[in-house]
Structure formats: C-alpha cells, structure tokens
Amino acid sequence: MYRAVWRSPLRLIVGSKLRSTVSRGRGRNGIDIGARCSCSRNVTTLMGNDFIRCQDESTRKILQVQIVDALRSGERHGASALLLKLIQGNYSLSADDFHGILKYCARSPDAVFAMETYSVMCKKEISLDSRSLLFIVQALCNGGHLDKALEFIHALGENDSISPLLPVYNYFLGACVKTRSGNYASKCLELMDERRVGKNEITYAALLKLAVFQRNLSSVNEILKHYVDHYSLNILSLRKFIWSFTRLGDLKSAYELLQHMVALALRGELFVKSNRGKMHSMRLDIPIPSSGQTGSEKVPLGVNDHTAPLMVEAHGNNTVALPKGHNKIPATRVLRWSFNDVIHACGQSKNSELAEQLMLQMQNLGLQPSSHTYDGFIRAVAFPEGYEYGMTLLKVMQQQNLKPYNSTLATVSAYCSKAFQVDLAEHLLDQISECSYAYPYNNLLAAYDSLDQPERAVRVLARMKQLKLRPDMRTYELLFSLFGNVNAPYEEGNMLSQVDCCKRINAIEMDMVRNGFQHSPISRRNVLRALGAEGMVNEMIRHLQSAENMYLDTPTYNIVLHSLLQANEINMVTKIFKRMRACGYPADAATYTIMIDCCGIIRSYESACALVSLMIRGGFSPNAITFTALMKMLLNNDNFEEALNLLDQAALEEIHLDVLSYNTILRKAFEKGMIDVIEYIVEQMHRENVNPDPTTCHFVFTCYVEKGYHTTAMEALNVLSLRMLSDEVKESLQEKKTELEENFVMSEDPEAETKIIELFSNSQEHLAAALLNLRWCSMLGARIIWSEEQSSWARGLSNKYG
Template identity: 55%
Template sequence: MRRVRIPLRSIADTFCKSKSREHGRRNVTGRLELCRTVATINGHVCLGYGEESRTKTLQLQIVDALRLGERSRASSLLSDLGDGNQPLKADDFVYILNYCAKSPDPLFFMETWRLIEQKEIGLNNKCCLLMVQALCRGGYLEEACNLIKFLGENRGIYPFLSVYNSFLGACAKMQTAVHANQCLDLMERQRVGKNEITYSELLKLAVWQQNLSAVHEIWKDYIKHYSLNIISLRKFIWSFTRLKDLKSAYETLQHMVALAISGKIFVSRTGEGRLYSSRLDIPIPSKGESGSQKVELGENEQDFALKFDTDTSNVEICKSLRATVGILNNYKSMPVMKVLRWSFSDVIHACAQARDYKLAEHLMVQMQNLGLQPSSHTYDGFMRAVLPTRGFSAGMEMLKVMEERNMKPYASTLAALSVQCSKALELDLAEALLDQVCECPHPYPYNAFFGACDTMDQPERAIRLLAKMRQRKLQPDIRTYELLFSLFGNVNAPYEEGDMLSQVDSTKRIKAIEMDMAKNGVQHSHLSMKNLLKALGAEGMTRELLHYLHIAEKLFCHTNTYMGAPIYNTVLHSLIEAAESQMAIEIFKNMKSCGLQPCAATYNIMIDCCSTMRCFKSACALVSMMVRNGFYPETMTYTSLIKILLEYENFDEAINLLDQASLEGHQLDVILYNTILFKASEKGRIDIMEFTLGQMHQHKVQPDPSTCYYVFSAYVDRGFHNTAMEALQVLSMWMISDEDSTLEEKKGQFEDNFVLSEDLEAESRILQVFKDSEEHLAIALLNLRWCAILGFPVSWSPNQSGWVSRLKTNYDRAGSTVL
C-alpha cells in the first residue's frame, strides 16, 4: 500500500479549527499554542513546525524500523532525511545515534556517518559521544579511536572528556591495552585532563592487566587532584582486593569508615537505582603528602580507623567510640551503608584468598559495631576465610546464624562448606550440603567428596553423587577422572586378589571412564594414568599394564610432556608384586637407556626386586648407584637389604644393619621390624623375636596385626600357649596405645561395649570400627574379646606383664639401652 504524505501544517490547521468550534472563541495566544501540537504520525507525537518536525518524525520512524528489523526501510527513510530542503544540523541525528549507541548497531551508524559526511554537517559533543559509544559497544575500537583522532584534528572539535572516558571504559570491558594507551596519548596531547570517571576506568584497566603498581600510581595521582569520597574509595578497595593487596585494601577501608563517621558522605541514588557520588566533580586535592596513602583524619577517626582491634586489651577503646559510631545510625536507610557493606565484603573475600582468618574475624566484629548487617556475599567470603582453620563445625554454626536471619547462603558457600566436611571425612554432611547446591559451575566440591570416598573406601557413595553430577549436567574435569580411576579402576576389595571376573569388570570400568573422558575432551594427566596403572596392577593384569605403559609413553611424548619416574615406579612395583622380576628389570634398563633419571623410590623398588630374587650383590650395586646419583638409603632400603640377608638366615648381619639404620637417624617403622619377626617366627628363633620386640618397644614403634600374628604363631608352634595368649594381649593393648594412663581411660569405653560385652551385636560393632578405617583398633578389640571368651583375664596395664619384663631382661642382656 502506498504511503501518502500529509502536509503537517494542514493537519495542525484542521486540529486548531476543531478545537475552536468546540470551545468557542479563544484568544490568539491560545490558538498559537494549539498550533504547536502536531498530529500523531506512526504512533509518535511531534512538536514543532515544518522541517524541524519532519526531521524529528523521520528519526523516530527510522528507529522504529530498526527495532522491527526493517533495515531496508530504515535506509530508505535515512535517504529521505538527507533529501530535505532545509540544511541539517547535528541534533537532527541525535535519536538515530542514540539508538545505534544503545543497541548497539555500528553498521547503521556507519551508514548514518556517511550521510553526515556527505552533507558536511558540523557535529557537537553530544553527537561525538554517541558516535564513539556506537562503535565501542559494537566492538569497533580501532574505528572509534580513529574517529576521535579525526574529529579532533580535522573538524576543529576537541572531544570532551566523556568521549575519552567512554572509550577507556570500552577498552577495559574488552580488555585491550593497545587502544587504551593510544587514547591516553591523545588525552595528553590535547590536554584533556582527568575526572573521577577517568580514574575509575583506569583502575579497571589496571586490574585487568594485574598491574598493582599502576593502581598505586593512580592512587597517588588521584589524591593530588581530589579529596577522598566514599565512592572513589570503594573503587580503590575493589582494585586492591582483586590484585591481592590485602594491606592496602584494609587501610583504604579504614579511611572509608573514618569518612563515614565524620559525616563527609556524598552518596546518592539515580532513578535507575545506581549509586553515585553526589559531590561536584571539582578537583580538590587531598590533605597530606601527595603520592602517599596517609590522609589526615580527626582524632576520633584515627582511633577508630587504625586502633580498632578485637583483642580484649582494646575493649575500652571500642566502648569509647560507641558515641562516634552512633552517627552511622542516621544513615541506616541511606546508600552509604550499602557501599560500606560492599567494601567490607570485598576485603573479607580478600582475606579468604590470603587465608587470613584473624583479619576476617576482626572485620566481622567491626561491621557489627558499625551496625552493618552482613549480607550473604559477606558470609560467603567469611566462611572461605575461616573454614580452613576453624573447621567445618564453625561453618555449620555460621549457617545456623544465616538461617536465623532468613538469609539464603550462596551455592559457593555451601560448596566450600561441603569441601571442608569432605576433608574431615564427614561424608553424610558433605553429601547433604551438595544436595542443596542447585548450581555449581565447577566440579571441585564433588571432587573433594570423591577423594573422601576414596580415602574411606566407599565407592558406592561416589556412584550416587556421580549420578547427581550428571543430572545437573556438570562436566567433570581431569581431577574428577583421576579420582574415578582410583575409586573404580580395580574391583577387588582390600586384602583380596584379583580373579578373572574382577579383571573383566575392571577392564569395562576403565574403558567406560576413558570413553567419558574422550566425550568431554579431557586428556590423561600423569596422575590419572598413574591411578589407571595402579588399578591394573592391583588386579594383577600384567599384559594390560604394559599395554597402557606404552600408551602413556606415546601420549606424553606426543604432547612434549616429561613423563617422569612416578608412572614407571607404579609399573615396576606392580610387576614385582606379580613376581615378574625379569620384566621389571627390562623396564628399568629401558628407563636408563632413554635418559630418564630414576628417583629414590625407583631405586628402592628395584632393591626390593633384588630381595625377591635373593641377590644381595645386585642390591648393593643399586645402593652404590643410588648414592652416586645423590639419593641416600632410606628405611625402605634397609628393609629390603635385611629381607635379603634373612633369606640366607643371616640374623646377625640383619640385626647389625638394623642398628646401623637406627644410628643413622632413620625413623624405623613396623614394616622393617615385621620383616625380622616374620623370618624369626618361621625359623623358630624365639630369642631373635623377643630381642626385636624389645627394641621395637624401646623405639615406641606400635605393632600392627601382622606383628601379633607372627609372635602368636611362633609361641604356639613351640608349644608356649599361655605365653602366646599373654603376648597377644600385650601387643593388642599396644596397638591401642603404649601408655598405661591412656589405656586406663579407654578401658571403660572398650571393655563394656566390645571386649566383655555379652551383647550378640558386639562383633558387629567391632566390624563397623573396621569399616570406619580404624583397622588396627578393630583387630585389637577382636583379639582381646577372643582372649576373654577363652577365659584369660584381660589386663589394661600391659607394661606390668611378666612377658614384658622378660623382653626387657633379654634386651638388657644383649647390651642395648635400658628400656
């Protein structure tokens, strides 16, 4: 349908006549006012006469067409705008440029700019600002920078400061330093100067560049020209906290508090709800030294800002300031309180990053004294700061406080608290908290839970949470897969060997995890590959173990990643456990030939391999090679060497080597002593066994279930049944504690509930202790209960036993240190 142009004047005349007939005679002034009203065209009411109203109407029509996506119609209307009889001015393009700036629509702006160029229209500062904003918001920073240069050099229009500020803001948002530096050079050449908005944009750029020194330089320059205000201090605090300068952030926060107390507050709210400084933007330098953060404050303000502390010695100071702090009560409903709370929250979050829980607690107390109500964001930072030191119980208390105040915790708060519960192995609580986390962009709280399940050997709980993770479409990261290989790679439970069925299941699980990794584009890390190889070794799958070792070599070679000794160590250890000593030797030789330097653990594994092969000479050669490469023998090394000597029943040399390890300051462990006890029990050498037990007790090395078995078996095999029961009781007590006073304290807890209980569920309770990863305690309680059932009295003072006295006597006769 063809659009008919209606003369605006005739519409106005008709409108005026109808009004005249309705109301009768009017004075001339009234009719002139009516004639200024123009009829509605396309839904817009245009004011003015003739060509002026025409240009405004066309602008509004162009904007409507652009909003409706009718770009060809908008271009046609733009041509109509340029074809008018009257000369065009800059204001005739304001509506179009404003739309292009806000949309943004840089392409239509360029079309408009071509028309402005053709008509040689002089521009004003408002149009310049809108033009630059249109290009910047559309991502055309290079073109915007060229436009600023062009306007200043060729048009004789020197863009005012808002244009430069808008451009700097775009540079900060798009994170480009090159264009920002060009803008600053232009500002310096044209001597534009800076205002508070300029400093704000420069701070954003400095934070993006992680340039703390630049922030301090901006601070120095700012206080040369301006006195401090709440809004500017907030921006500096934000910058210091983002760049992890906690000291400067805290000092600046105290300046802000002091200003609030002094009543020097210039904070207002726009109609849109945004906060701004209502102070006139007139440079007034701060008092005090320029270039320093020292600002002169009143006496009371200095006390509050610099002497405020949570120590009991400063309680009186806090009380004396209550009257001064009471001033803030007048601002409770004003924006200043919100600004203060934001800044406190920023600094508390910085405390969390710096792990400074004491300062975080100090700031929370200060907020309470100021009458500032912490927000959910504040508690989020406070929990992150306090939890690593105070533990999850403190976090749960804070969660209760938030609930009492009807405050909903952030998802990140619940996630951080769940992580601490996982670290404390409180799996029920950790899982309950994760159930409340609706949105979590990172898998780290789930990874912490998987790690706790791995520690507690509860893979079934990990399966449940993994399903929830998939329901929430949360993509796993490499840490997730590392833990999944550790949790599910091997099927057989602890203390069980792999069989054909468990090996088939293990293969299926590993393939499923690797397929999921490929689906999510995650490659193996050293730890994920190590855990995979460890799982295969635990199942006794030697062929698959070697296959994945070759895959790892190709993978890390292809990615130019140094493979490292730990992966080889895992394979070597598994091969030795599977009695594949020759294969382990070949891999060790390949390591050396490829230039991969073995570590101390590698040498210890190969020395243990020599013990399996009963080759003391090769073990000594490895020890020599180990020392030459800068690694000294460890307790594990001595254990392997003693094991070889005992294969030849050379107990004297084994004891001498044990003494040498002790003299060299090595921390002797139960595995080393059990190595001697095992062979002594096997060969019926009660004397060697009792001497070793005496030395073991002398060095306060607690026995384990293997110790109990070797000693008990040795006495029973020799027919010393009463001594066997007495020794079993003593060793079981020592597994609980080697201190009589501690055992006496635990007597009431363990004797009635486990050892002497006639309840049919007593054994089940002991098994639950075993499931809770307290294996030694569970075995000790079972041993003591068995002794009680057989009619042997249970003594909770093992050091008064006759058997212990005999150990001491035999040990003294050997010329060793008195117990």
C-alpha cells in the same frame, strides 16, 4: 605513529570532509539556532517562513523515526533510501537532525550505518556536535571496532574547530576496559596527553578497572596518588579503590582505605544528593559506642550487648550521589559493599583474624551483614579442621532469615568433606539449586575415595548430572580412582572383574573426550594403578606405551613397575626400568626400592647392593624400606649374621625401622626355630620403642610353644599384648585394669568376645587384639599381669640383651 595508522578510507572521509564542513553561520557546536522552533506556539499565529520551518522540522523528525524503525526491523536498504530522502529535501539540516539515528546505531550497535550516516552528513557539509560525535564513537566501540574508533577520534583532532571532548575519550577507555584492550587504552592516553584533554573522575575510574584487569597493583597505587592530588576522596571513590585493592590481593591498603571511609562516616562527610538535586555534606546520626571502641577487638559472633549500634542514617530523602540510574542507593549500602569486598579478600587470603574484626566493626556501625557478607566471612574463618564453625555460621544465618548463597553451601560442604564428615557434606550439596564449579563435589568424591565407599560416590555423580554440572579434570581423576578397580583391596582380579574394569575405564575415557579433556599425569596413574590391581599386565603396558608419546613422569613408571613386580613379571620389570632410564626419566627412592625388591625375588644380593650404590649416588639415602628389602634377601639365603649387622647399621644411622622390618627377621627366625634370635629382636624392638603387632605376637608365641616352653609362651604373649597398647591406653591401664578384667578378660558373659571384636570397627585394632590374647591366656589358666615389671621373662631379656 598515528600517521601510519591513518592511511585508510575512513581517514579520507573524516579528514577531508571535516576540513570542508566547518560550521558556518551556526551556533555553538555547529547547531543551527535559527532552525529551532517552539511547537507550543499557536499554529494559527504562524505566518510565512515560520510556518514552513515548523513543517520542515516535523518532517525531519518523522523521517528520523522512520529510519530508526526500518533499522530496527532489518530493512537496511529502506533505511538508506530514507536517509538519502532526508538530505535531499529542501531542509535546513543540522547535527541535531541525526541524533536519533546515531543514538540508535550506538545502542544497537550498528557501526556500519553510523558511518554511512556520518558520510551523508559530510556530503551535506553538516558539522558534528558533541552528541553526534559521542554517538558515532559509541557505535564503533560497541560494535567491537576499537581500531576504527581510535582512528575516528584521531582524525577529528586534526580539525582545530572541534575542541577535544573528554566524554568521548572516557567512553573509549571504558570500551577498552570491557574488552581488556590495554594496547588501545595506552594509545588513547597518549593522544589525550598530546591534546591536553585532561582527566576527570570517570577517566580515573576506567583506568582503575583496566589496571585491575591487567593485575597491575603499582598502577592502582599510581592512580590513587594522582587522584588524591586533584580530588577529595569520598565514599564512592573510596569504594572503587577498595574494590581494586581487594581484587589484587593488597589487603593492607584496602583495609586502610576502608577505615578512612568509616572515619568519613563518623564525621558525617559523605557527599550526597538531596531530593532537590543539590550536593551537600550529609550529617549522620551516629552515637559513639559505650565501650569507646570502633570494633578492633575480637568477640564471638552474635548480639553484642555492650556496644550501642552505630546507626548510619541519612536525614530526609538523602542518598549517595551515584551515576544516573543508581542515585537512590543509601550510604549504608555503599559502606556495606566495601566491608564485603574486604571480608571476601580475607577469605581469599584466609585471614580469619581480620575478617572477625571487620564483622564486629560492621555490627558496631549498625551495618547488618548480608548473605554476601557471610559468604566471604565463612571462607575466611571456616577451615577443614574447624568445619563446625562453618555449620554454626549457617545456623546464625538461618536465625537472621538470610538464605545462604550456593557458593556458601559449597564452601562449607567442601570443608566437611575434607574432615570426612561426608553425611553433612552431602546434605549441604543437596540444598544447592545451581552450581557452576565442580570443586565441592570433587572434595566429596575424594572423601569417598579415601573411605573406600564408591557406592556412595554414584549419588554424587547423579546430583552433578541433575544440575547439568560439567565435570573437570579433577573429577575424572577421582572417577578412575573410585571405579577403575573392581575388586576390594587385597583381592586378586579374575576374568569377570577384568572385563568389568575395562568397561568402566573406557566409559570414563569416552566421557572425558566428549568434554574435551585429555589424560593428566594423575588420571594416567590412576588408570595404570587400577589395571595393575586387577592383574591386567598387557592392558597396562598398552596404556603405558600410548602415553609415552606424551609427557610421563617417574611416579607413573613406579606404578607400572610395582604392578609388574606384584604379578611376578621380573623380566618385564627390568625391561621397563631400562626403558625409563633410556627416556631420561630419573629414578627416585621408590623406584630403587622396587628394583631392590625385584633383586630379592631373583635372590641377587649383589645386584641389590649395586642398586643401593646407584641410589646413594643419585642423592637418595637408604630408608627403612631399603634396609628391610636387603635383610629379606640375606635371610632368604639364611645369612642371619649379615641381616642383624644391617639392623645394627640402621640404628647407627638413626634410621627408625618399623614393625614390618622386625617382623621380617622374626618370620625367618620362627621358621628356623631360632629362639635366641627371636628374643634378641624382641628386646631390640623394646629398646627402639617399636610396638609389636599381632603378627609379632604370633611368631614369638608359636616359636616358644613348638619348643615346648608353654609357660614362657603365655608370659611372652601377655607382655607383648601390653606393649601393643598405645601410650594413651598404657597411662590409664592401672586405673582401668579392674574394669578390663571384669568386662573383657575374665568375664563369663558369652557376649564378651563379641564386645571385644566390636572394638575393631572403632579403629582400636591393637586394643582388641591385646584383650583377645589376654582373655585366651586367662582361659588357659595363666595369671594375668598388668605391668611388665612383674614379668621375669621381660627382665631376663633386658638383662641378657640390654
């Protein structure tokens, strides 16, 4: 397979020149030993050829520097001319005379001049040495020419005089890792096996990174197996494997290797480099914890007075043996890095128990958590329902003089937003100095959307703009929901609000297009919902038609159908429903419910029954909303008997109807003055544990009053008000009745009713309505009862219909 690749000009250069430029009369690696001269020798003692060789060497070095300076300043023609001057002189050249040029080409990178230099070396029959070979491969790889680099390595292998150089292959594999070129890496490995180059720790490290980028967990396990067969696991290799397993989500393997690393630390088997450069095993000063544990139990964060810290401290100036330029990193820092990796993996998998265990183990080992540690730990242990823990951890960081990352603040803010703690969430976001992701701001926008506070969302958008944070699709979906609808809920649109609505939607859509986004199903639904809420039927249909050329779904059609039904556009509802089915979009339970409501408007019970049959064949069982719609149609035709039969059928099918279903019947019975039906429904509600609401109380009380049964009306209102209360309030009602009577029901304080109304703002609507009803009954002279057992009216209904 390589022979086919090698029909290229580069192969002709590399293959033919190498075979004709085998080193002759030179030292090891093709270097001319005789050409070397010691410049420290006194020049006055040099005679004859020694003086000439010294001049030649100085001239060659000057030319190398001039060529590099020309390349650095962009004078490529001048560099080429100087290169020709170098080879045309009467010098005895070797590969060493081109190292400076090739090294610059490798770092620039300048693959073209590197190959030009190589071509010149071939013409001069100068053999490559290990360094020049590596520089050329580096120049090709750094320049993005992996294919040419592989061809070059392959061609050099055809010459038996050049032994395989593992660093060259390792560098090529490293370049494959950076560019995530798995195909080239596979070819390189095949070539290494064919030429029996072997592998070292650098090779395994490159293969490990490549496996992580390819999301290949099995390859990581295979590499670990081969590595252990040839090398002993030390702190550095363990760190690499722990990092790999955490990135691929194998928390179990990462944790096991981390504990192996800790065991090495406890035994003092960390290989380090001393200040003399020699490798040896480092003995660590590690006192054993007084509890005899190594951090397996869970305890709250903070100082643990029952455990002596395990201070991992190297004697003298010893450090972990890291690659060149990084050999001054202490062993404790490498341990902390691996703990951080596993804790961050716990954050990804939401494994709070293991994260807490690791944090405790770090404390026992004397490894002080860093801001990075807390960043992963907070992700693992703080959840929306426990956002307080996240805030507590931020305070712990402050006490330890650790500045939280922007990502840490974003995480805790997102949890606060999901718990609707919007003030805390916004305060945390204001502390973020830089952010590259929109999710914490989206969570806050979603909270303001749920709380119906679009005015506060404007500040969030201003903050995003200040940080130059680019919105994502979720942001635009929320913007349409927040600002698409101008009027408050339950308010009808008018001409001014409709114009404003169009301006807002157009502005958001234009910004969305500028940032390269198209409508998603959610954003499309939010736009249609906003237009429907404003009563802009024509604009809504236009948006629907423009979206039909792309993907639509059933929920989108349901929004349009519901808006058209609200606008009483019955013909258009039928038309859109038929188009929806013709386009192959299946109706769901919501679709059928909307269409049954449509049949109720046109009073076609037969069509509604046909839809119910179609609904059942489609795999959807009728629910409470379906039964309510059918009963409403029957009641509109004054067919109380069939409506009550449907009520009984729902009970037989164990379909739990809500208070709205019962109020539908009560409303019609009230309009017809049918007290017997009202009493039957009230008792049915009591038997099915459906609490009444203020509407229920209104229908029952008013019907009795209009029939002249004033005393019964007061007693019924009293009992229904008690039934409105939640189970929690009912349990303590007998204990609190005196307090309720004195402060609310029978109080002579002119502010009593104001205090009751304040309960509405605390989400205690039913308690407030019940207290107002009871206060009104008391003002009319009725005796207030606090137990249904004291009511003859309640007992009578139970005996009559129970």
